[in-house]
Amino acid sequence: MEKGIIGKSELAKLVEAMAADATCLGPVKDGQDTVLAELGPDTELSFDYANFRLPVKRLFFPQSEVTCVLRDGQLVALPPPDEKTVLFGVRPCDAQALPYLTKIFSDEKYEDPYYLKRRENAVIVSLACHTPCSTCFCTSLGGSPAGRAGCDILAFDLGHELLLEAETEKGKALLAAHEALFAAPTDAQVTAAAEQGAAAEASMAKIETDGITEKADQAFDAPLWEEIAARCVACGVCTYLCPTCHCFGFADEQVGNRTQRVKCQDACMFPLFTLEASGHNPRTTQGQRLRQRIMHKFSYTVKNVGEIFCVGCGRCVLYCPVNIDLREIIEEVRK
């Protein structure tokens, strides 16, 4: 089944049906924010949100997870959680980032089972944005408010009902499994959805990103990095909220009488990130660290895995406490 219409009032039934064999998460109000939270049969879904504060990557690459524990003097690996999940209401920018992360966590030689197993077990239902924020710039980086990259199903909010369009086999299977709850969409509905996506896309300001990789390479030794970083307080918000940032570290800890190794998100904006035990630190200034983050996204990943690791979600722009604006950095670099 490729397309289906479901009334918003019927969603509870769908959630209940899906919950039989999967954990369902969806947009739920928490105070002023909307968070991606586990859905029960009575949970009220929110459709009035720009995006979640935290990127959806955290469900596949959590802030921290135990990878090994010590048993009888020997470290043993803990398996990644093996539960099916359905993520509803993911914004297209966050979904677009997932295939990028898959490229990082799987390669010809080493696979990170913790990320890959979770991704394999998840069905991503993206919800197209009809009113993008002024800080959003996905269309400048190959995305769209109705982008389909990385999702299994793309949903459109048509007011009283949703139109779901399956993108992958996994998505088709999910729709097929709950076929009874869906109606076939009318042509008008499909057209309305497409028009909505196009209108949202047209409403967005575009920033120029042509040639950004070459320009970034050329700007490597430019003074702009230290100039911009003078304000930076090295808080790492930009990296933690970034849908594509994927740096991590390990930390061993003792909890009660259990010794475990924890894989934690880490951030290149911290001075300690590259500090070696000898005291040597290849990146001593905040300018070097900020440059690393930008170069990693706009140059290194392009060379290594063929993608710009920025989806234009605008979180770093919006949440940077000192108003360092990535859009301005891109503009500066391109000068």
Add this chain to the structure above:
Amino acid sequence: MTKMQDAQNRLRETVKDLFAQQKVDLVVGFEAGSLPLRTRVCFLTSADEADRLVWNAFCTNNPAVYIPRLFQRPASPREEYKPPKLGIVAKACDARAVHKLLEEHQAPRENVTIIGMPCRGMACRDKVVIQAGDEVVEAVESTEGAVEIKTRGGASHRFELQDLLQQACLDCPQAAPEHVDVQIEGASRRDTTRRYEGLKNFEAMSADQRWEYFRHELSKCIRCYACRQVCPTCYCKTCFADMAKPRWTGAGDGLSDVMFYHIGRLMHQAGRCVECDACTRACPVGIDLKTFTRKLGKDVERLFDYVPGLRPDEAPLLCAFEDDDTEEFVTDG
């Protein structure tokens, strides 16, 4: 011309004078930001740049956070230490933070010129968005005490600044910054009677409700430590949370480790937190940190009659004692 803009012009002229008299070679102030309702900190090195300075209801950041860094000694003793002659544009809370840092020897007093700003309080971004009910795409402080905004949907609103003030400003103990080197004239907030009003709801809760509130707020924490990084009085070279030897905190984002970090940080802020709420504004997941820092401040004020940063040259709270300090929690046999 509004009062704020008057103050802005006076600030620009003052900064030009300070450069001309060679009293400063670096000024930290605010310039226009890239987003509505925002300004950002800028670093000026000559009088020519002074016209970049702005002064309005969106100068929320605490520029004192940059002081320890600007006065950091070079890693090698062979390198000459050349501290700047710093001018710092300061609201009341900023000035308190500067005094705290001076007291803790983070900069030589003679190298810092505090430019005290008249402040009616700063607009809380969240409050503006709630009142506007939509994303704000443009905001100006138009007339005295009013903020005019435009929303994404095209609507225009005019709000009284008084209704938009940050909690930090409502709680501010000062009508204007004190113990400054240069005072810029202008309208200041005069109402200092609402201090700790924001705590009332929290304090009215039962212990279990307070616990539940604390637990819920901290369960959002992703341990990015942004709260620490933007805090002017969090400048330890190696924070206890980053220490490897001893490793104080566990690595995870489980509640126990998160609480350990936050209570540990609060302890380190006792008698030091100037209640500027930089932590709360910076928190990317919206934890209500201010309730806890404010509770701490209130305790410290009640127990020791101590308000950080109000009196220059006072002894740091936890490095001193009085013989008749409170004994209210000492159990007796």
Add this chain to the structure above:
Amino acid sequence: MSGGATTSPYLPSAVTIEKITIENEAKDLRTFRLAFCEEADAAAFSHACGQFAILSVAGAGESPIGIASSPLDSGYVEFTVKRYPTGVVTTALHAMEEGDQIGLRGPYGNAFPMRALEGKNIVIVGGGFAFTTLRATIRWILHEQNRARYGNVTVIYGARSPGELLYKDELKGWEARSDIDMFVTVDKGDEGWTGREGFVPTVLQEVAPSADNAVVLVCGPPIMLKFTMPPLLQLGFSPETIITSLERRMTCGLGKCGRCNVGNKYVCKDGPVFTFKEIQALPEGAL
């Protein structure tokens, strides 16, 4: 990989510390001889000169260390580890005793191109405790089944003081051989020292090995590398024939965690071995 059903690239194999050799007077350099606890792990482990592995002490953490034994040393793997007062893992390792069990994963990274170097004269320049992977390489070259494949072998190795020289007995053995030219130097000798004094770059200029049909493998602290490159170029070594090994803080060793990159190259995966030519092309002043 041992240890249950889950295959995780982050899980180390169990190894036993068979032997600990204290290498220097300061006692902060120890060589650990490790043997795999599981035969399958031993069989699966095969490394090449210049590679590193990640040692793991449960409760303390992991640390990437260059492999100091030759691929032809069968039955064990050796690592020479410096203890730093601030280093949690190296301190924990130094507190361990023979018979204790630790973890090892790897080998990781690329290696010195030993096959491609056959038929060439080899100049080895090492400083301090970065000599470890060079020691592996010398052992490899000097092995009876390999020695004939390479031309002249010249080794210039320096340490701060005589007490800081690694592998002292082995150095003596090499010095006694006629098929390898050894130039061991210390920055400053002591009463018992009758050997050479002087910094590695200076000794290199004195020894002046011929660049003719030669490659140089050079490993040392950043400051030594910096001062070694100009004399090497002066001696006629082209940047492609100068091969070195970089060090960065690492976590995963797999090119995923984003920590050890220099430009778009990951030292753990694309390195640690780079030619000087490759390094010149990298940003960030990689040395």
Add this chain to the structure above:
Amino acid sequence: MVFLCNWCATLAAELAGSNRLAYPAGVRVVKVPCAGRINPLHLLRALQNGADGILVFGCHPGDCHYAKGNLLARRRLSVLKGLLEAVGMEPARLQFSWVTASEGSRFATLLDRAVQDVRTLGPNRKFVKNPAAAG
């Protein structure tokens, strides 16, 4: 978890012991050179690692071997206690008291009472780090 200053409470504890007063079951003792040596983080760590209550003994004001360690501790720990109570910890879980080397019975009484208080409250579930939880 009982923190004992080495100069007063440790001796008081020994005195109590020599009078055949035993520690209540489940009490763990940490000797410190001075109550002023106690970092609030130590106490948090104790709670995290499963301590149900903490009792700190220092010298009476004026008696500190290091002149003022006990008085610094008094300030520090009042702040900590205020914070922990603010976030919902039961007040009796953190106690602080003065004792001299000769006050063996006072030591025993205070300790007994603290143990009783904590028993009444039951285990500390709020701050403890659960090993089963990820991370």
